[in-house]
Amino acid sequence: MPNSKPIKDYIRTIVDFPHEGIMFRDVTTLFADPRGFRMAIDQLLHPYAGMQIDKVVGLEARGFILGGAVAHQLSVGFVPIRKKGKLPGAVISEEYQLEYGEAIVEVHDDAIMAGEKILVVDDLLATGGTAEAGIKLVERLGGEIIGCAFVIDLPELGGRAKLEALGMDVHALCDFEGV
Numbered sequence: 001m002p003n004s005k006p007i008k009d010y011i012r013t014i015v016d017f018p019h020e021g022i023m024f025r026d027v028t029t030l031f032a033d034p035r036g037f038r039m040a041i042d043q044l045l046h047p048y049a050g051m052q053i054d055k056v057v058g059l060e061a062r063g064f065i066l067g068g069a070v071a072h073q074l075s076v077g078f079v080p081i082r083k084k085g086k087l088p089g090a091v092i093s094e095e096y097q098l099e100y101g102e103a104i105v106e107v108h109d110d111a112i113m114a115g116e117k118i119l120v121v122d123d124l125l126a127t128g129g130t131a132e133a134g135i136k137l138v139e140r141l142g143g144e145i146i147g148c149a150f151v152i153d154l155p156e157l158g159g160r161a162k163l164e165a166l167g168m169d170v171h172a173l174c175d176f177e178g179v
């Protein structure tokens with residue numbers, strides 16, 4: 001039976017989480033639904049059909065769930081970009097801005113070979129700070145980014161514009177207004 005329910009309708013909004021004034025777009029309800037989850041993976045991959053992708057890079061934490069499934073579908077390897085201090089091997093790091101303060105993300109320094117074609121995956125694009133830091137890590141290792149794929153874009157926060165200014169191809173399955 002065809003699935004007519006759009007991706008956006010599988011995503012739950014939790015008001016005032018984790019802070020007052022934030023409308024938290026919760027993808028666990030999408031992940032928990034077998035049709036919704038498969039549709040999300042298929043749609044994340046759709047623009048890249050027929051293109052060479054050597055590895056999928058996922059951004060902690062929900063990007064691991066999506067990116068792992070996308071990599072499996074493509075039969076390619078998966079590389080995690082993690083918050084500081086979580087990866088056991090030698091890493092390279094990038095700092096980025098949060099709403100208050102800074103954070104650091106890391107990748108293993110041998111996870112990507114120069115010239116490999118990379119698809120970056122995460123659940124949500126807000127300010128684009130996390131994705132920008134991930135892009136810098138991939139590019140420092142010599143990876144060539146084919147695209148950056150997200151389930152959700154929050155256009156008012158400017159992430160898409162930030163990544164497109166870096167020359168990235170940005171693909172999002174749905175938009176939500178507000179923060």
Ligand SMILES: O=P(O)(O)OC[C@H]1O[C@H](OP(=O)(O)OP(=O)(O)O)[C@H](O)[C@@H]1O
Pocket residue numbers: 059060061062063122123124125126127128129130131159
């Ligand atoms: O575009 P940005 O403004 O950088 O925000 C987007 C990031 O924020 C969320 O992750 P979060 O930092 O909450 O980490 P978590 O997935 O580990 O909870 C989301 O999953 C993205 O990774």
Ligand SMILES: Nc1ncnc2[nH]cnc12
Pocket residue numbers: 022023024025026124126179
């Ligand atoms: N509104 C939001 N919902 C879920 N994750 C987020 N990360 C940044 N803003 C978010």
